[in-house]
Amino acid sequence: MTSAFLDRRRPYEEVQRAARVKREQESFDDGLQRARYDDALSHCQAYWHDAVLRLCRKTILADGARDVLEIGSHGWAMLFDAATPTPKNLHCINISQRELENGREKATSRNVNITFRQMDAHALDYEDNSFDVVFGFGILHHLDYEAALDEIHRVLRPGGKMIFNEPLDMNPVGRLVRRLTPEARTIDEAPLRGKHLRLFHERFDVSYYPQQFLSVPAGLLSRLLAKSPRNPFMRAAFAADQVLAKAPGLRFWFRKTVIIGVKDG
Numbered sequence: 001m002t003s004a005f006l007d008r009r010r011p012y013e014e015v016q017r018a019a020r021v022k023r024e025q026e027s028f029d030d031g032l033q034r035a036r037y038d039d040a041l042s043h044c045q046a047y048w049h050d051a052v053l054r055l056c057r058k059t060i061l062a063d064g065a066r067d068v069l070e071i072g073s074h075g076w077a078m079l080f081d082a083a084t085p086t087p088k089n090l091h092c093i094n095i096s097q098r099e100l101e102n103g104r105e106k107a108t109s110r111n112v113n114i115t116f117r118q119m120d121a122h123a124l125d126y127e128d129n130s131f132d133v134v135f136g137f138g139i140l141h142h143l144d145y146e147a148a149l150d151e152i153h154r155v156l157r158p159g160g161k162m163i164f165n166e167p168l169d170m171n172p173v174g175r176l177v178r179r180l181t182p183e184a185r186t187i188d189e190a191p192l193r194g195k196h197l198r199l200f201h202e203r204f205d206v207s208y209y210p211q212q213f214l215s216v217p218a219g220l221l222s223r224l225l226a227k228s229p230r231n232p233f234m235r236a237a238f239a240a241d242q243v244l245a246k247a248p249g250l251r252f253w254f255r256k257t258v259i260i261g262v263k264d265g
């Protein structure tokens, strides 16, 4: 009874998803206006940015990962450089041609070998068990979480890892900044809420690295008072947040989180 009901609904869900993917593609091909949003939050993330990149590099390159997929390229450009070479087989997919072109230009200027493909993350054109790691920055919240996580799980090898850095919905200051900068986002994007987090736990063994709690109001203030985001005030907020991130119940009130999931080995 239930499955017949779900089967009848499926074509409608697929039509809706296709329309959503098209809207995302058009938004990123046209280019979003992110300057005001990025500027408002520039001081909040200064120290966090380095810490997140360190964690991502360590997680992606652990255990000699060879086959790596980035969804919603081009975060690889922040992670890999002369000191940290790109994994042997790095694939980057994006639904937007413009975003892919940006990635290709970066790869050419750095002389690194990356396979770029235009692809919808809800329907990955890869065999089951193809990758050691799948990663991305600020991409899952642009997708239908359930369909995308199914695909990520499918293409990961047993014991493989996913690692994504995504915004959380509950942080009140983060919400306010999002509300004040509508030009910086697509109409379909949905920062992580409890109902989405459950979908990760159903598929993976999950851990979190929350970022920016006091750093968000502190960052807005610091931006008005100081030129550089790297100042003693922001360093203190960063240190305090690292302690607060360990408090049970508080981590989902941070502005963002890295989410790491391991597929059963």
Ligand SMILES: C[S@@+](CC[C@H](N)C(=O)[O-])C[C@H]1O[C@@H](n2cnc3c(N)ncnc32)[C@H](O)[C@@H]1O
Pocket: 021, 024, 025, 028, 071, 072, 073, 074, 075, 093, 094, 095, 096, 099, 119, 120, 121, 122, 136, 137, 138, 139, 142, 143
């Ligand atoms: C907020 S941007 C993040 C871009 C990049 N990861 C970064 O950190 O700068 C979201 C990206 O997701 C891509 N995207 C949206 N929907 C997609 C889909 N269904 N499949 C693949 N990529 C998609 C967009 O084109 C865009 O490049």
